[in-house]
Amino acid sequence: MSKSVGRNAGVLTIVMLGILIVGQGHSSLYATAITVGLYALLGVPLGLIYGCGGVLSLAQAAFAAIGGYASALLFSHYHLPPEATLLPAIIVPALFAYVVSRPILRLPEMSMALATLALGLLVEVVFSSSGGLTGGYEGVTGLPPIPIVGNSRVGVLLLVWSAVIICVYCYDAFRTSARGRALIAIHVDRLLAESVGIPVARELSLLFAITAGISGFVGWLYAHYLGYIGPGSLNVHLSANLLFMVVVGGRKYSLGPVLGAAFFVFAGDWLPGSAQAHGMVFGALIVLVLLLVPEGLLSLVQSRFRWKRVASRPIPQSSQLSPEQSL
Amino acid sequence: MKIAARDLAVRFGGITALDGVDFELNRGEIVGLIGPNGAGKTTLFNCITGVVAPNAGSVVVDGADISNHRFDLRVHLGISRTFQTPRVNAHGTVLEAVMLGFNPIVKKPLFGSFFGSRSVRKAEADMESRAHNLISELGITTDPTKRAGDLSLGALRLVEVARALAAGPHYLLLDEPAAGIDENDQGVLANVIRKAAKDGIGVLIVEHNVPFVADLCGRLIALVQGRIAASGEPSGVLSDPHFVRAYLGDSNAG
Amino acid sequence: MLQVVEFAANGLALGAIYALVSMAITVIWATSDVLDISSGAQATFAGVVAAAAGMPWGPVAGVVAGILTGATIAGVFQMFHLRGALKDPVPIILSTFAVLIMIESAILTVVGPEGVKLTVVAGVVEVGGAIILISSLVAVACATASLVVVALLLRFTPIGLNMRASAISEKSARLVGIAVRQTQTFAFVLGGVLVGIAGVVAAMLVGLSYSSPFSLTLAGLGGALLFGRKTPQAAFLGGMLIGLAETLGQAYLPSGWSAGTSSLVILLVLATSRNAAIAFSGARP
Numbered sequence: 001m002s003k004s005v006g007r008n009a010g011v012l013t014i015v016m017l018g019i020l021i022v023g024q025g026h027s028s029l030y031a032t033a034i035t036v037g038l039y040a041l042l043g044v045p046l047g048l049i050y051g052c053g054g055v056l057s058l059a060q061a062a063f064a065a066i067g068g069y070a071s072a073l074l075f076s077h078y079h080l081p082p083e084a085t086l087l088p089a090i091i092v093p094a095l096f097a098y099v100v101s102r103p104i105l106r107l108p109e110m111s112m113a114l115a116t117l118a119l120g121l122l123v124e125v126v127f128s129s130s131g132g133l134t135g136g137y138e139g140v141t142g143l144p145p146i147p148i149v150g151n152s153r154v155g156v157l158l159l160v161w162s163a164v165i166i167c168v169y170c171y172d173a174f175r176t177s178a179r180g181r182a183l184i185a186i187h188v189d190r191l192l193a194e195s196v197g198i199p200v201a202r203e204l205s206l207l208f209a210i211t212a213g214i215s216g217f218v219g220w221l222y223a224h225y226l227g228y229i230g231p232g233s234l235n236v237h238l239s240a241n242l243l244f245m246v247v248v249g250g251r252k253y254s255l256g257p258v259l260g261a262a263f264f265v266f267a268g269d270w271l272p273g274s275a276q277a278h279g280m281v282f283g284a285l286i287v288l289v290l291l292l293v294p295e296g297l298l299s300l301v302q303s304r305f306r307w308k309r310v311a312s313r314p315i316p317q318s319s320q321l322s323p324e325q326s327l
Numbered sequence: 328m329k330i331a332a333r334d335l336a337v338r339f340g341g342i343t344a345l346d347g348v349d350f351e352l353n354r355g356e357i358v359g360l361i362g363p364n365g366a367g368k369t370t371l372f373n374c375i376t377g378v379v380a381p382n383a384g385s386v387v388v389d390g391a392d393i394s395n396h397r398f399d400l401r402v403h404l405g406i407s408r409t410f411q412t413p414r415v416n417a418h419g420t421v422l423e424a425v426m427l428g429f430n431p432i433v434k435k436p437l438f439g440s441f442f443g444s445r446s447v448r449k450a451e452a453d454m455e456s457r458a459h460n461l462i463s464e465l466g467i468t469t470d471p472t473k474r475a476g477d478l479s480l481g482a483l484r485l486v487e488v489a490r491a492l493a494a495g496p497h498y499l500l501l502d503e504p505a506a507g508i509d510e511n512d513q514g515v516l517a518n519v520i521r522k523a524a525k526d527g528i529g530v531l532i533v534e535h536n537v538p539f540v541a542d543l544c545g546r547l548i549a550l551v552q553g554r555i556a557a558s559g560e561p562s563g564v565l566s567d568p569h570f571v572r573a574y575l576g577d578s579n580a581g
Numbered sequence: 582m583l584q585v586v587e588f589a590a591n592g593l594a595l596g597a598i599y600a601l602v603s604m605a606i607t608v609i610w611a612t613s614d615v616l617d618i619s620s621g622a623q624a625t626f627a628g629v630v631a632a633a634a635g636m637p638w639g640p641v642a643g644v645v646a647g648i649l650t651g652a653t654i655a656g657v658f659q660m661f662h663l664r665g666a667l668k669d670p671v672p673i674i675l676s677t678f679a680v681l682i683m684i685e686s687a688i689l690t691v692v693g694p695e696g697v698k699l700t701v702v703a704g705v706v707e708v709g710g711a712i713i714l715i716s717s718l719v720a721v722a723c724a725t726a727s728l729v730v731v732a733l734l735l736r737f738t739p740i741g742l743n744m745r746a747s748a749i750s751e752k753s754a755r756l757v758g759i760a761v762r763q764t765q766t767f768a769f770v771l772g773g774v775l776v777g778i779a780g781v782v783a784a785m786l787v788g789l790s791y792s793s794p795f796s797l798t799l800a801g802l803g804g805a806l807l808f809g810r811k812t813p814q815a816a817f818l819g820g821m822l823i824g825l826a827e828t829l830g831q832a833y834l835p836s837g838w839s840a841g842t843s844s845l846v847i848l849l850v851l852a853t854s855r856n857a858a859i860a861f862s863g864a865r866p
Contacts, residue, residue, distance in 0.1 A: 111851050244678075
């Protein structure tokens with residue numbers, strides 16, 4: 001059981017090494033891989049709380065924006081270097097998520113999605129409208145690069161992908177732990193979870209806050225990688241796209257969001273026509289995938305190779321046995 | 328050491344489900360709760376486990392008033408329950424279903440869970456073998472690696488009982504455990520219940536199957552229309568005219 | 582005082598657009614358990630078509646466009662049904678989100694970043710000194726008439742009865758022999774008519790651009806939620822109130838903040854709803 005926990009992380013490590021080697025000849029691959037990595041870093045935690053826990057969040061990009069802005073504003077107002085703002089960039093969104101989570105996470109799935117969507121939009125409005133503090137629509141520019149790795153593409157790539165690999169490892173370890181079983185139980189049936197003593201609200205809030213903290217870290221990476229953050233950088237459309245990535249890649253697998261992120265970024269690069277017109281093809285593709293492969297693209301791979309170990313077993317859907325079934 | 332409920336009253340809108348019920352369950356005894364449909368059996372059950380908050384009255388466990396405790400906290404005080412319609416993760420295995428029951432007594436460090444620390448992995452392996460033991464101890468013959476969704480209702484109810492016992496409760500509350508299962512499974516179930524009581528667990532059984540509880544329980548409580556109509560020795564309760572009238576009057580309806 | 586009247590007129594006119602979208606969302610929601618995120622996009626599409634057709638046929642073209650998009654969503658819904666994938670509502674709702682992105686992208690590609698406008702009626706009327714646009718009155722009249730028609734349809738026609746039955750319980754409706762799928766398709770088309778009208782009214786009143794779909798959907802959702810998302814009457818009132826609140830916000834809040842009105846309403850309604858577990862059970866928000 002414990003052996004297979006690291007397998008997905010191992011697969012991803014090999015992919016990263018492959019990118020490093022192939023990228024020597026095609027330098028644009030590095031930039032693409034960094035984008036994939038940043039999306040994956042937002043998507044994997046979302047995959048955990050949505051795929052395992054049924055928490056449908058459309059606020060992940062907003063949490064990243066809070067982290068990015070926390071770092072940017074500490075720099076522009078107090079001249080704090082990124083080394084010093086890393087912790088606030090993680091803790092501020094995590095605390096924010098923890099505080100707002102209680103009334104939101106008790107809602108059923110769709111209402112939860114709607115509430116987090118509204119939350120994300122409000123965050124966006126606040127950042128774009130508090131002109132004096134946040135730079136309004138222009139955002140904050142001239143941010144220093146990420147410490148240690150600096151402007152080196154390879155360095156950023158290694159940093160981002162290492163974080164993704166750690167996240168995937170943690171996802172798999174968590175899912176096979178007692179706590180992971182508890183999370184799945186919450187998704188299956190809250191009454192069942194409570195009957196075995198799981199404090200449902202606290203557990204969900206805690207995990208939600210952790211995903212927000214990781215998102216905040218992505219915001220920090222993003223802001224210092226590009227040297228800029230604005231209200232449009234990490235917006236609700238990204239949150240929606242993240243959810244698409246998770247579902248298209250496979251919400252029941254730890255690697256699903258990574259595959260989804262790669263699918264999105266590469267499709268964006270390879271599709272002909274202007275970026276504006278991509279939405280049409282994208283939208284159609286998403287509808288097709290949802291219709292034809294509702295378990296996500298990874299389910300095709302998984303069912304072909306029949307990797308039947310604990311770590312790769314799909315997470316059950318919420319399905320308490322109905323009385324008709326059981327009688 | 329007992330669960331004691333005093334003067335419980337529950338109203339749903341205009342309907343009075345429970346109307347001043349006193350109730351006791353000692354450790355080591357088996358009590359059956361019977362009565363026609365809508366008599367308030369499940370409501371009383373839910374009041375004790377904390378799914379339903381009573382409008383009046385108190386629930387005291389081992390001397391501590393838990394009337395205002397949340398549902399999930401009561402498990403930690405040693406009250407485990409099953410459900411009328413089994414609630415399990417249909418896609419998980421039998422083993423995982425039973426392992427979920429260890430939740431109240433297992434340590435779940437946050438970072439250890441995420442990083443797969445040695446202590447967490449050890450606890451996991453430990454729990455797995457204990458779940459295997461529990462399943463075989465209870466005489467459950469189902470293959471532990473089977474998907475819970477593929478089980479028969481009888482097997483599922485036994486798995487639920489195993490899950491409830493995994494936490495090492497002092498009180499076990501079973502909601503219609505024998506309903507809809509065959510004689511063989513009923514026999515296994517009866518043995519499990521007797522064994523639990525022998526180990527000092529107080530067992531409360533809500534049941535329609537009167538012969539099943541009459542045979543098993545030392546004491547029966549008959550609820551009719553939210554009130555206790557009769558209680559005491561099974562033979563006494565079953566011949567109590569007050570109860571018989573209510574029960575037979577309603578039994579035609581289902 | 583005059584200012585208040587003018588505010589109210591502007592707010593109600595804006596509210597009329599939202600009310601129409603809210604009604605569409607509510608009707609679809611109640612009958613088929615689908616939260617149609619693309620409603621705002623359908624309205625924008627209808628409005629853009631109306632503006633491109635120009636007068637006098639613009640409004641008709643707009644409503645027809647609305648019906649077509651409504652029918653498209655109904656088709657997607659039916660395909661999910663055929664695939665037997667209706668147990669989990671999330672993929673369908675994500676699909677409507679994807680449709681929204683498609684329409685946004687299409688409008689951006691064909692029309693460009695500039696907005697479009699359709700002039701139906703020009704001029705103003707003076708009511709006791711307050712100056713009110715005639716188009717505002719037309720907008721409110723359109724929304725009110727739509728409400729009356731939808732309410733009568735639901736109350737007095739056989740298809741309305743079927744819709745109400747499907748809304749209460751799809752299973753029971755099917756058991757008494759109602760063709761639930763056809764009823765739901767009809768609800769999507771009816772929603773298409775409503776968002777078609779909303780699009781025409783919005784093109785006439787405020788203009789539409791590629792960025793309109795999302796804000797229209799959000800305002801529509803807010804309106805649908807505000808008074809308990811059960812009836813078109815509640816949706817109408819909710820939409821109107823969101824319009825009023827947004828107009829007030831535009832006047833008194835620093836620039837930009839009023840854009841958060843519908844989000845704030847959605848968040849507050851959902852977060853404060855007592856007994857959320859019961860009130861919002863199932864797939865319906």
